[in-house]
Amino acid sequence: MAAERPEPGPDASLVSLYRWLDTVPLSRPRKNIARDFSDGVLAAEVVKFFFPSLVELHSFVPTSSTAQKVANWGHLNRKVLSKLNLWLPDEMIQALVRSRPGTAEQLLQLLRAKILQRQRNGKGGVGSRQRIRQRWTRAGTWTQAGSALSPRPCPRARAVTVAVPAQPGGGPGDMRQQLADRERALQLARDTIQILQAKVARLEQLLLLKNLRIDDLSRRLQQPQGPRR
Structure with missing residues (x-):
């Protein structure tokens, strides 16, 4: 019987990933990463370590049951990963549960x-x-900062907000109507920006998944094939 061929060592990206993972204090030692993460509990612990307010660990049950593993991942997907603009497709969850x-x-x-x-x-x-929205009403405009919106004062916008031209025969009721119309228009623009940001995040996720899949297939193709029996 031929000796068992040793598996090739991990590439640089996996070494970096494992080093990053080693900084997280997990509840059980990492032995076989496919099996260790199959029930979703350790993935929840990783998010909990970096963002404690996003995760309630008592919602995730360590288990060997396939049904409970799927339930854990479904809860993690809906309640936690969605807040990070990350959504796992069903086929990926099934592969995780089966320790592929x-x-x-x-x-x-x-x-x-x-x-x-x-x-x-x-x-x-x-x-x-909420604080950002309150600052916006005083600052007068919005600016893009990464994937979140943050307020920045704009002299022109502030001048328009403060010095609203008086309409002939207009009173306080007309002024309030103009301000209400402006608020509705700005809310619509804000909602549109959030929708576009969500679409961009989804495309980035799909692209990253595609690149990871290509890297995985490339590594498999580069592995030497064992002797045929």
Whole structure:
């Protein structure tokens, strides 16, 4: 019987990924990454470590049951990953549950990218978004900063807001109507921007998934084939 051929060592991107993962204190030691992450619990712990307010770990049950694994991933997908603009397709969840080699690494690559993006943007919770909206009403305009919107004073916009031209025969009621119309128009623009940002994030996710799949297939093609029996 021929000796078992050793598996090729991980490439640089996987080494970097494993080093990043080693910085996270997981509840159980990492032995076989495909099996370790199959129930979704460790993935929830990774997000919890970086963003504690996004995850309630008691919602995720360590299990060997396929049905419970799928339930864990479904909950993680809806309640946690969606807040990072990440959505796992059903076929990827099934591959994770079945411990298909390479799928856990693909998930972690996606997750790390979204975590780093959120850290760079310094994105906060609901309270931060409320404060931004309140500052906007005083500042007078919006500016794009990464994937989040942040206010920046605009002298021209402020001048228009403060010095509203008086209409002949107009009173306080007319002024309030003009301000209400302006608020509605700005809310519509804000909603449109959020929709476009969500679409861009989805396209980025699909592109990253495609690149990870190409890298995985390339590695498999480069592996030498064992002797045929």
